[in-house]
Amino acid sequence: MDAIYAPKVALRPGLRIATAGSCFAQNIATYVRASPLTLVEAEPAPALMPQEVARRHGYGLFSARYGNIYTARQLRQLLEDAETAALHDEALWRRGDTWIDALRPNIEPEGFTSEAELCAFRRDHLRRVRAMFAETDVFVFTLGLTECWADRQTGRVFPTAPGVLGGHFDPNLHFFVNQSFAEVHEDLTEAIARMRRWNPDLKVLLTVSPVPLTATASGNHILSATTYSKSVLRAVAGEVAALDPDIDYVPSYEIITAPPFGARFYNDNLRTVTAMGVATVMSVFFGAHPELGGVPRPDGLITAPQTEPSPQEEICEEALLEAFATQESAR
Template sequence: MQAKNPYRGLPGRAFWKTGVQQQQPETVQDLYARKFEISPTDCVATAGSCFAQHIAKRMRESGYSVLDVEPAPRGMSERHKMAFGYGIYSARYGNIYTARQLLQLVEECRGRFAPANIAWEKGGRWYDALRPNVEPMGHASQEEVIAHREYHLRHVRGMLKRTDVFVFTFGLTEGWVHTESGTVYPTAPGVLAGDFDPDIYSFKNFTYEEIFGDFIRVRKILQKINPNIRFIITVSPVPLAATASGDHVLSSTVYSKSVLRAAAGALSSRFPDVDYFPSYEIIASSFSGGKYYEEDQRNVRSEGVDTVMRVFFAQHPPVVTEKSEKVAANDDVVCEEALLEAFGTR
């Protein structure tokens, strides 16, 4: 009796030679197969790390109903819109690098979480510590920070009620927290505003279990708001700008992205309403040979973004074919983490 081979008959995508070696990143076939359709009437909300900004822009350009619940004032220039956090995501929450940040934002909207020390001072001006990059000139007082944040949260609550498809990019495992309360910030105090005090703030490197559990909690909360909500999750291919883990930044990057990719894969495997899109693999794997990175080996070139979105739109065809504006890969991205490079040795 002939022995059975479980690999016999598998599709070409299951083998390195036919799925990778004989393919090109620009024209790769069968890398991504969607779990569900996004209809033209579905309201799409986007959030996450810096790379998520590309996905939001391209989806909006392609005719999808990407929410923008905090639009810029009429007449504001494109440059100032970016500087003040307008149109980057579906609300002005800035970059959300970790699953814990996302969870605490959702919980704050529900009145179940009160962040600590949200007003940070710099040069006599005050900044929202949870989104320090959206007001480049700051506010006049702590009270003004709180008032603007309450206004922002009202809009985020409205966004969550309207969202049919939530697109989130996992960016980092590393973060900085208010030790007593557990409040997580998008950047360390002292980078954009505030002062670092080791008695008040501490470094946190989130584990697989924490990331996995945090996103499950987010999913459960959002399902109570909209039982039919679906999720598309990705992992940012952008390496860490700096690490406070004590390890080399390269090792820390590989660790961080590996943990995030494992968590994203497990979430997608467990839940039929969570779809994983492989933007990380397209840019960062050996398949692409590093050609989609700029000379700094960190920022993603426009050709890389084009390739990522070509794979995405092969499964989620554009609603419209005419692009209203050209999207650049780097100049149009706002990223607090990149500012950490300024503190490196020269």
């Protein structure tokens, strides 16, 4: 397996790594923390907050509290907003008496108490994201999906469908998007260009999440929808990395989904990746960078495949669609 990854971007102890992406990318931050690399933590949890509470509120999953960024369009939007400190009315959702930040709907499980509170937290978040790149040497981004939901008037996309975690779905206001290769490529290259205007020396590592879709609005069978989405993302990541010496592709997708391994790196639900699968990816990744001194061993790592979700399972909005659909079918 060591032959599958020959890095263009060399990593050495002390390099400052920032992470973002889909739910699978949460594993990267866990391993970087346990390694000689330095994880950039632009938005740390309050000092006295218990770890599990912090995770439920989006702290420590990535380098900032942006939650899961599934699409290149989300990443591009976030960077544009961080540069302009822009807030958007269509991204202020209600859920009963509380308010939900539609661009990171899972970071406050109980919601914000007021629109003013939501906006204050959002402004602080954008300030921290903008500052994050000034102290980052390598940005790691995991592409997860091509499918998303968007606002008809502005084109702004959301990480989950309106009505699942907040707001309500209105076909006159919202529409489904399944991005093409050209659209993903444009969003990703524009996002990287913006980061480099802030930090010209920035290196980028791209990965593709091996987690298959749990739901699709494309009208296609879920297997076909997954194949389309992952194929587009893999092709874009390969194209972008091939044309730039400071952008590299890490083959986590290939390692988990490779036919020689069958489904051994998936849990019994054939969707979530086992701790053994994550460890295999990280062993290939860190093994290709000998200066880092071997594969780190994060505290509390579960080393056997799990039938039921573990306490450390990734926090993933997309998985909520499965539970939501089950709830609806039971009525």
